[in-house]
Amino acid sequence: MFRKVLVANRGEIAVRVIRALRERGIPSVAVYSDVDRASLAVRMADEAVHLGPTPSAESYLHIERVLGAARKAGADAIHPGYGFLSENDTFAAACRDAGFVFIGPSAESIRKVGSKTAARQLAKAAGVPIPPGMEEPVRSTEEAHAVAAQIGYPVLLKATAGGGGKGMRVVEREQDLDSALRDASSEAERAFHNPAVYLEKLILKPRHIEIQVLGDHHVHVIHLGERECSLQRRHQKVIEECPSPVMLEHPEMRQAMGEAALRIARAAGYYNAGTCEFLVDEARNFYFLEMNTRLQVEHPVTELATGLDLVDWQLRIASGERLSLRQEDIHWRGSAIECRVYAEDAEMDFLPSPGKITALREPSGPGIRVDSGVYPGWVVPMDYDPMLAKLIAWAQDRPAAIRRLRRAIEEYSVSGIKTNLSFFRRVLTDPGFAGGKLHTGFIDEFFSRAGKGQETDGELAELAAVIAAVHASRQKPAQPAAAASESRWRAAGLMELMQ
Numbered sequence: 001m002f003r004k005v006l007v008a009n010r011g012e013i014a015v016r017v018i019r020a021l022r023e024r025g026i027p028s029v030a031v032y033s034d035v036d037r038a039s040l041a042v043r044m045a046d047e048a049v050h051l052g053p054t055p056s057a058e059s060y061l062h063i064e065r066v067l068g069a070a071r072k073a074g075a076d077a078i079h080p081g082y083g084f085l086s087e088n089d090t091f092a093a094a095c096r097d098a099g100f101v102f103i104g105p106s107a108e109s110i111r112k113v114g115s116k117t118a119a120r121q122l123a124k125a126a127g128v129p130i131p132p133g134m135e136e137p138v139r140s141t142e143e144a145h146a147v148a149a150q151i152g153y154p155v156l157l158k159a160t161a162g163g164g165g166k167g168m169r170v171v172e173r174e175q176d177l178d179s180a181l182r183d184a185s186s187e188a189e190r191a192f193h194n195p196a197v198y199l200e201k202l203i204l205k206p207r208h209i210e211i212q213v214l215g216d217h218h219v220h221v222i223h224l225g226e227r228e229c230s231l232q233r234r235h236q237k238v239i240e241e242c243p244s245p246v247m248l249e250h251p252e253m254r255q256a257m258g259e260a261a262l263r264i265a266r267a268a269g270y271y272n273a274g275t276c277e278f279l280v281d282e283a284r285n286f287y288f289l290e291m292n293t294r295l296q297v298e299h300p301v302t303e304l305a306t307g308l309d310l311v312d313w314q315l316r317i318a319s320g321e322r323l324s325l326r327q328e329d330i331h332w333r334g335s336a337i338e339c340r341v342y343a344e345d346a347e348m349d350f351l352p353s354p355g356k357i358t359a360l361r362e363p364s365g366p367g368i369r370v371d372s373g374v375y376p377g378w379v380v381p382m383d384y385d386p387m388l389a390k391l392i393a394w395a396q397d398r399p400a401a402i403r404r405l406r407r408a409i410e411e412y413s414v415s416g417i418k419t420n421l422s423f424f425r426r427v428l429t430d431p432g433f434a435g436g437k438l439h440t441g442f443i444d445e446f447f448s449r450a451g452k453g454q455e456t457d458g459e460l461a462e463l464a465a466v467i468a469a470v471h472a473s474r475q476k477p478a479q480p481a482a483a484a485s486e487s488r489w490r491a492a493g494l495m496e497l498m499q
Helices: 011-024 040-044 063-073 089-097 107-114 116-125 141-151 174-192 245-249 252-267 299-306 310-318 398-411 421-427 442-450 457-475 481-485 489-498
Strands: 005-007 028-033 047-052 077-079 155-159 169-171 197-201 207-215 221-233 236-242 272-280 286-292 335-342 359-361 368-372 387-395 413-415
Touching: 005 011, 005 063, 011 028, 011 040, 011 310, 011 368, 011 387, 028 040, 028 063, 047 063, 063 089, 077 310, 089 107, 107 116, 116 252, 116 286, 141 155, 141 174, 141 197, 155 174, 169 174, 174 197, 207 252, 207 286, 207 310, 221 245, 221 252, 221 299, 221 442, 236 299, 245 252, 252 272, 252 286, 272 310, 299 310, 299 335, 299 368, 299 387, 335 398, 387 398, 398 421, 421 442
Parallel strands: 005 028, 005 077, 028 047
Antiparallel strands: 155 169, 155 197, 207 221, 207 272, 221 236, 236 335, 272 286, 335 387, 359 413, 368 387
C-alpha cells in the first residue's frame, strides 16, 4: 500500500477519501486554495499544503502546483476525487511521469473515452448502441444543419469534454440551431477550455441510468450494477438511487447494460473505478451516453446496496492488488437513495446561496449516511460548486428507503444559508416519484404540477406554528426563541430574519 496520499480535491469528496485513508492507516495530505484554508478537509488531513489563490485555475486545476504539493509532502500517490483534474489525461500522465501513482485509470484509457465523441466511436465499435448523431465534433454550421436534418429534430448539442450540463443545448427547430451552436461552443470553451461540440438525436423523456465498473491491472473487470440518475435540473443530477426502479421490474436489463459497460471498459483497457452512462427510452432501449473515468458523486448508493467500499477498492487496485471479486460475487440488497444537498435557494431557481453556516445539525440513525464537507462556522464560498453534503438512506426496499430519507430530511438543519432541503422534502412526497416513474424531465414536470417554490399545506402549517412560537418567545424573554426553531433550518432562518 502507499506511504502517503495527496488528495487533489476539496469539499465532501476530499473528506471521504481522507477517511478511507485513515481506515487504512495511510497518512493523508490535503491541498487548499486561499478560501479553503479552514475547510473540513484541511482540518481532518494529517498534513495540508497551500496551492494558491482562490480561482481554481490557479489552485486545484494547476497541475504543477498540485505535483509540487505532493513532492513537498513526500506523497507517493495522488487521489483526484471527482471534478477538477480527475478526468484530465494530461494530469494522469504528469503524475506517472513525476513518479506518483495516479489513483484512477491510465492516461491512455482516459484519452480513449474522455472525449464524448471518441467514446461514442469506441462504444459503436464494441457493439454497444449509441444515439444517432455525430462521431466527430462539429466542423461547420452547414455540417450541423445537414446532420440535424438527417436525424430529425429535436437534437441535442453537447460539449465533447467535461460534464455537468455545460456546453449543452436542446434545439427543437432548425432556425434555432445557429445560435444554440454559438452558445454551446462558447460555454464549453469557458468551462473546459475546449469549444468542440457535437450533435446527437434528443431522446425524449429518457431514464438516465449508469453502470459502475471496477477493474484491476490484471485485465479483470466487473460491474457493480446500476444507479438511477434521472432526477436532474439543468442536466445536473440531484437524486440518485440503487437499484433503479425499472430494474426491479425488468432485471434482464441489468445484465444487458452491465455486459455493454464491460465491453466498453475492456475496449478502453480500463482499470480502477469508472462509470458508463446510458439513456433508456420509453421502450426500454438503452443507448451509451459517455464514460466517466473517475469516482462518481453518487457512488455511496452503490456502496450501500452492494456492501463494497469503492474508495478502498480504488486504493487497493492502484497499489497493484488483484480484484478478488468475481461477477457472481456481486449481489444487491435493499434500496439506497441519495440527495445532493446544495447551498442553493430552491425558491429562486436554485441560485447559489453562499455564506456562513451559523448552525448545523446532520441526521443520523439506522440506514442513514451523510458525506459532508462542512461544519458550523464554515463560510460556503461562491467560487466553487455549492455542494455541502450528500444525504443517503438505505432500507430493505424502496418505499422504506423513501420513508427513512424523509425522516432524515426533517432532522437536517442548516442555518445561515439557504439549502435545497425543502425541495427534496416536496419531491419525496410526490406520487410520481414514489411510483418510480422517472425520467430526465421529471423535475420540470414536477414544478409545472406543484408550482415552483410553493409550500405544502403541512409546511405552511409548520411555518405558522414557528411564527407563533417566535411571537410567544418575544413576550417571554426568559424562554429562548431558538427552542421553538429546533425542528428545521427553515425555521432557524426565519428567526434570524425576524431578530
